[in-house]
Amino acid sequence: xxxxxxxPKFHAKIYSLLKKVPKGKVTxxxxxxxxxxxxxxxxxxxxxxxxxxxxxxxxxxxxAADGSIGGFQGTKNTGSKEIRKKISMLKKERIKIxxxxxxxxxxxxxxx
DNA sequence: GCTTTGACTCTCG
DNA sequence: TCGAGAGCCAAAG
Numbered sequence: 001x002x003x004x005x006x007x008p009k010f011h012a013k014i015y016s017l018l019k020k021v022p023k024g025k026v027t028x029x030x031x032x033x034x035x036x037x038x039x040x041x042x043x044x045x046x047x048x049x050x051x052x053x054x055x056x057x058x059x060x061x062x063x064a065a066d067g068s069i070g071g072f073q074g075t076k077n078t079g080s081k082e083i084r085k086k087i088s089m090l091k092k093e094r095i096k097i098x099x100x101x102x103x104x105x106x107x108x109x110x111x112x
Numbered sequence: 113g114c115t116t117t118g119a120c121t122c123t124c125g
Numbered sequence: 126t127c128g129a130g131a132g133c134c135a136a137a138g
Contacts, residue, residue: 028120028121029119029120029121030120030121033120033121039121040120041120041121042117042118042119042120042121043118043120044119044120045118045119045120046117046118046119047119048119049118049119051119059119062119064119064120064121065120065121065122066121070119070120071119072118072119073118073119073120083119
């Protein structure tokens with residue numbers, strides 16, 4: 001798998017881990033960072049925004065540590081159509097969203 | 113090579 | 126329960 005074209009090593013690591021997440025499951029920035037062998041939660045988020053691999057890097061499948069959609073800090077996920085669309089995708093993935101919070105978050109949370 | 117920024121998380125008030 | 130502040134790591138300028 002050569003999804004790591006020229007992106008930083010850490011970013012590539014995050015992409016690979018995210019790719020590992022099966023459908024109907026979600027993960028958190030924290031989990032990704034830990035799985036990558038670091039605690040750079042913020043770096044993970046940056047990798048998401050940089051995400052040059054849309055389909056193989058389901059950033060919408062990544063949620064906050066408390067199970068909230070999170071989206072971006074300060075941005076209202078419900079207010080942003082782009083983010084809301086991702087939520088819809090999650091719902092299609094059998095992931096239930098209630099009040100911007102993932103239902104049974106811990107149950108669908110993918111463990112690396 | 114140092115400084116700034118960021119789709120985060122945790123703790124305290 | 127909600128809000129603000131500090132901490133941490135890595136990438137980009």
